[in-house]
Amino acid sequence: MPAARRRVTQQDIARMTGVSQATVSLVLNGRSDADVRIAPETRERVLDAIRTTGYVADPIARRLAAQHNRIIGVFTYEPVFPAELGNFYHPFLVGIEECAERIGCDLLLVTSAPVVDGRRRMFHESNRLRLADGCVLLGQWLDPADLARLMDDGLPFVSVGRRDDAGGPVPYVGADYPGATAELVRRAAGLGHRRIAYVGTGSGPESQADRMRGFTSAVAEARIDGRHLPIDGRDPDEVLDQLLGERRTCVFVEEFADGVALAERAAVRGLRVPDDLSLVALGDPTRPATTDLAMTGFRIPRREMGVQAVEVLSALLEGVPTVTQRLLTCEPVEGTTLAATRD
Structure with a gap:
């Protein structure tokens, strides 16, 4: 020996x-x-x-x-390791770790991938993803070409967040942003808001496009005036000017922090939330935002998305039949920033 x-x-x-x-x-x-x-x-x-x-x-x-290493890789194009308690990605990682521990797997955090043009590259000469049985993909943006290559190479993976097809159906565990957004539009319409606005990109990553899709469909269903106001590169005061000029009474913000900025600028002008302007936040803050307002909106089931992503990956590895594309329900947040319109 x-x-x-x-x-x-x-x-x-x-x-x-x-x-x-x-x-x-x-x-x-x-x-x-x-x-x-x-x-x-x-x-x-x-x-x-x-x-x-x-x-x-x-x-x-x-x-x-x-047959298996009992190792699950976790890859992100964005710098989310380590994640502080208040970080947007922290609950996802908690869920991933929790489920991996339960099924007896180790986690391989892929942090050595080189950064090219401001983003990590999944495939490179010293790629370590192959040490893992499969991987969980985490982050707002994923490269469609990388998804297609993962599928071609046969490396099992699951995306945290809905992804469009990349040469085939992509396994994912996402949040039902269209449903959650549409429900809030219906609620605003029920409170008398007939001229509302969606402030955000409304396109790009699936998570943003899905919110916009839910907003658009619900506006048409309620037969009210819904306007998309892109905010990229615009000052909050400029956006607020347009909202007031068009007599918008309720604002749906794609990013929580943008809602905070609009509320602060409204307060400077002597406007009150929600008496003069209602605000609805479509999810949890992805960047720091401090406010005393209890924002009406919804919470993303981030921990559960991490848990179920590992569950789906485990089922794929074991060859167990399972639903590989899942949308989880978002949790409504009552808040205090949505009220009946006085218009």
């Missing part, structure tokens, strides 16, 4: 089982050479030696001897 402190090698396995190192390599790679037929009993003898010696501690050997 090799010394206790020395890592077991393929040569050690070959000596123990009376086969060549090439045969051990073929067994580890789960295949047979065209000129070498490995007898079932020989293959099993090699695998038994791997298990006995602890050679399965090597990630590749573990994958081939036990």
Whole structure:
């Protein structure tokens, strides 16, 4: 037997089982050479030696001897590691860790990927994703080309957040932004708001496009005037001027912090929320925003999305039938910033 402190090698396995190192390599790679037929009993003898010696501690050997490394990769294009308690991504990571621990898997946080043009690159020459059985993709934006390559390469993955097809159906666990947004529009319409606005990008990542889709469909259903006001590069005062000029009585903000900024500028002008202007936040803050207002809106089920993403990935790895595209219900937040219009 090799010394206790020395890592077991393929040569050690070959000596123990009376086969060549090439045969051990073929067994580890789960295949047979065209000129070498490995007898079932020989293959099993090699695998038994791997298990006995602890050679399965090597990630590749573990994958081939036990089918899975019990390692789940977590990749993001955005710098979310580590995440403080108040960070938007923290609940997602808590859910991912919680479920991984429950099913007996380790997490591999892929933080060494090089940054090109301000974003991490998933595929590069020292890519370590292959050490994992599969990966959870986390972040607001994912490269469609990378999704397509993951599918082509056959590496199991699940996205936290709905993703459009990339050469095939993408497994995801997302939030039902269209449903949550539409419900708030219906509520505003029921309170008498006939001229409302959506402030935000309304396009780009699926999470933003989905909110806009829910807003547009509900506005049409309620037969009210709903206007999209892009905010990128615009001063809050400029946006507020347009809202007041068009006599918008209720504002749906894609980003919580933009709602806070509009409320602050309204207060400077002597306007009160919600008496003079109602505000609705479509989700949790993704960037710091301090306010005393209890903003009406909804919460994203972030921890549960992380949990279920790992559950879906585990089912894919084990070949267990499961729903691979899930939208979870957002939690309504009553708040105090939406009231009946006085218009």
